[in-house]
Amino acid sequence: MRTPFKPSAGRAALLAATGLFAVTIAVATRAQAPAANVWGGVYTADQASRGKAAYMTSCASCHGPALAGGDSAPALIGGTFLNNWNSTTTGDLFSRIHDTMPANDPGSLGGKTVSDIEAFIFQANGFPAGTTPLPSEPAMMAGTKILGTKPAG
Ligand code: HEC
Missing domain, CATH: 1.20.5 (Single alpha-helices involved in coiled-coils or other helix-helix interfaces)
Known part of the structure; x- marks a missing residue:
């Protein structure tokens, strides 16, 4: 059969x-749609220059004027920093700064100042400026990824 x-x-x-x-x-x-990330222009140049001034006032004493780190504070630029934050969101870094920095007076900075400083940190790390400012609300940045290396394509 x-x-x-x-x-x-x-x-x-x-x-x-x-x-x-x-x-x-x-x-x-x-x-x-491809996920939004820091290589797509997530802050403005104006915002970064305001952020630079605020950084010099509130952060440079510990993290250094060139963001390279100090005696106890880590660098906010380059490989180790970008590895620490790779694949997190711009909102995660915002909350970290807003809630825990400056280490000698945490929570003292308003949202607008924090987003300006974050814009300056992004500029210093070589992420391009764009036409839309980084928002001052972490909830509005939940989908924007920090990627240390520019994605292909
Ligand atoms: C009094 C010193 C001091 C000041 C001022 C200060 N920081 Fe820090 N910061 C530290 C120290 C120490 C650490 C590491 C220990 C910790 O996480 O608290 C740190 C950690 C950080 C981290 C985490 C770095 C990583 O690789 O994960 C970020 C981001 C940061 N600081 C941003 C800022 C910003 C932005 C400002 C200014 C608004 C600022 N800090 C002001 C001392 C300081």
Whole structure:
């Protein structure tokens, strides 16, 4: 007796369904807009220059005028800093600064000053300026990633 045809037909149908599923996923993934990140221009040049002045007043005494770090405070520029913050969001860094810095007077800076200083830190780390200022509310930056290396494409 011949092997019944049914099982292999079932298998073919399963394979077809799996293939369709994979295609559906591929299309859905492609349709998504690329995630916003710091290489897309997330602050303005004006904001960074205001931030520089505020940084010199509130941060430079510990983190150094060139953001290179001091006796006890870490650098806010370069590899180690960017590794620490890689794949977090601009809102995460905002909250870290807003809630814990300056270390000798945490919570003393308003949201606008914090976002200005964050813009200056981004500029110092080589992320490009854009036309939209960094918001002063962490909730508005939840989807914007800090990426130490510019993504391909
Ligand atoms: C009195 C010294 C002092 C001042 C002023 C100060 N910091 Fe700090 N900061 C530190 C120290 C010490 C640490 C590391 C220990 C810690 O996390 O609290 C730190 C850590 C940080 C970190 C985390 C770095 C990392 O790699 O994760 C950030 C970001 C930061 N500071 C930003 C700022 C900014 C922005 C200002 C100005 C608004 C500021 N700090 C002012 C002492 C200071």
